[in-house]
Amino acid sequence: MSVARPAHGLLGRCLASTRSPTTARAVQCHQFHSSAPRCKRRSRFRNVKAEEMGLLSPSTLARYRQENFPEYSKEDQEALKAKYTPEQLEALKAGEEAVNPDDMIMQGRLRDDPYRPNYVEDYTVLDPRYDLKPDLEATPKEPQWLDHNDWVDNYGAKMTKLTDKKTSDQLTRAMIRALRRVKESNGQELIDLTEDEFNDLEKDPELLKRYLAEDDGPEPDANASGPDLLTRAQAMKLDEAVDAEWKKEVDKLASLSDMSDVEPTNLELIEDGPAGIGRAHSAEAAELGKVPGVEGLYKSAVDPEDEGQDDAGHYQEIKRLTGMTLKDIQSIYRKVLVTRWVSNQTRLGKVRSTSVVAIAGNGNGRLGLGIAKSTEAGLAAETAQLLAIRNMKPIRRYENRTIYGNAKAKVSGTVVELFSRPPGFGLRCPHRIFEMCRASGLHDIAARMPRSKNPMNSVKAAYNALMNQVDPEEIAIGRGKKMVDVRKVYYGGAVY
Known part of the structure; x- marks a missing residue:
């Protein structure tokens, strides 16, 4: 029992x-x-039926739809026309027609707790969590090689211009604050600016030009009156209140000892520099171009697309053979696994040479093996790594983490056995096989070498085992069957 x-x-x-x-x-x-049989688990949450939520009552649905998803009124439509362009209005209309409010009501209710998300979004404002910042179309300026006197004159004019602009902005912000206090005290009907407009004007003083009257237009009649015009007494009262608040703001600005608000910032100095506005939004420096007196004295780059990173031309041959760019080649993981020193006895004495075995992989299913020999160790290592990049081949991976089943290979007296393992197992294998698996993008493998542990033969045997894996699709075709991945079909690919 x-x-x-x-x-x-x-x-x-x-x-x-x-x-x-x-x-x-x-x-x-x-x-x-x-x-033993498992007891039936009960849910921790109470099962709420649609009848209890009132989702099946037409009157309740209509009331809820009217409260949360009302139709646009004429005032709302006019406000949307003033805020969005016709193309944006068409996009908003198409998006709302694609979503049925009844489906939203039936599938879930809007949250009313303090931690609820904001369901209404303003598409005119970029949200860094979802929206991408548009790229600025700016071309760097051509650098100017000025003498000392011209540079001093240009720098003085630039500093004067920036300081005047900062001072003007500070005075404009002071005027906006004065107008806001006048409206809060006794100018509710005299000043028609809203709180949002005051905030926008204080953030960007350049917007004040929209509210200034043009000098070319006809002058208003002083004795005229109407619902939209102020009387002489109201205008004089408004001017006195604004002047009083304006003097207070100017006195505050004069009493401040910190001049950082008036001095130009580093960002403004960079934007007005030789590289233009593109330098303020990029970490790359602009091209200096032809420097007078230095042109033709230095050797030009082999490939201008390399941006001066391969002026000696070491990677030009591997670029031609593989078709990859220099950045792609430099991003490949490379490692020297075996270094062996040998000597050749000649009548001139012993000639020493170095034999190197290196690997290269992109970490995503490609692995290469390179072997080179030279009298200099550095040259042999560099040649072996370039050969490994050229010899990179794809490796069959199961779920992009392990091999298909078990693999075995033998080189001379060295036998390497590789075993697939479940997710999270890791790489439990000798250090050379560990580096090969990491370079090829394998994360769950066990390996053992029951016989000889020769370094060079172990690397070759592991490479042969990875390249000669058994393909389940070929076995299924040979048997006349269809191969089905049980983990993906029956468990949705998420069983661990």
Whole structure:
């Protein structure tokens, strides 16, 4: 009898004699396995039906739709026309027609707790969590090589211009604050600017030009009156209140000892520099161009697209063979695994040379092996790494993390055995095989070498084992069957 046999089975067997055969047959439970049955789990949350939520009542649906998804009134339409362009209005209309409010009501209610998200979005403002900042179309300025006197004159004019602009902006902000206080005190009907407009004007003083009257237009009649015009007494009263508040703001600005608000910032100095506005939004320096007196004295780059990173031309041949750019080649993971020193005895003495085995991989399913020999160790290592990049080949990976089943390869007296493992197992293998798996993008593998541990043969055998894996699709085709991944079909690919 199994230890995991449930107790209620023993109790039912004891009580079977006191019950009728029909009742005993109904109570007795036959299991097809020896493990204990799991009790049925109850949900921690109460099951709320649609009837209790009122989702099936037409009157409740109509009331909820009217409260949360009302139709646009004429005032709302006029406000939207003033804020958005016709193309944006068409896009908003198409988006709202694509979403049915009844579906939103039936599938879920709007949250009313303090931590609810903001359901109404202003598409005129960029949100850094979702929206991408548009690229600025700015071309760097051509650098000017000025003498000392011209540079001093240009710098003085630039500083004067920036300081005047900062001072003007400070005075404009002071005027905006004065107008706001006048409106809060006694100018509710005299000043028609809203709070949002005051905030926009204080952030960007350049917007004040929209509210200034043009000098070319006809002058208003001083004796005219109307619902939109101020009387002489109201205008004089408004001027006196604004002048009083204006003097207070100017006195505050004069009493401030910190001049950082008036002095130009580093960002403004960069924007007005030789590179233009593109330098303020990029970490790359502008091209200096042809420097007078230095042109033609230095060797030009082999490939201008390399941006001066391969002036000696070491990577030009590998670029031609692989078709990759210099940035792609430099991003490839490279590692020297085996270094061996040999000597050749000649009549001139011993000639020493170095043999190097290196690997290269992009970390996403490609691995290459390179072997080179030279009298200089540095040259042999560099040549082996470039050969490994050229010899990179794709490796079959299961779920982009391990191999298909088990693989085995033998080189001379060295045998390497690789085993696939579940997610999170890691790389439990010798250090050279560990580097090869990391370069090729394998994360869950176990390996062992039961025989010789020769370094060069172990690297070659591991490379052959990774390249000669058994393909399940070929086995299925040979058997005339269809291959089905049970993990993806029955468990949705998320079983761990």
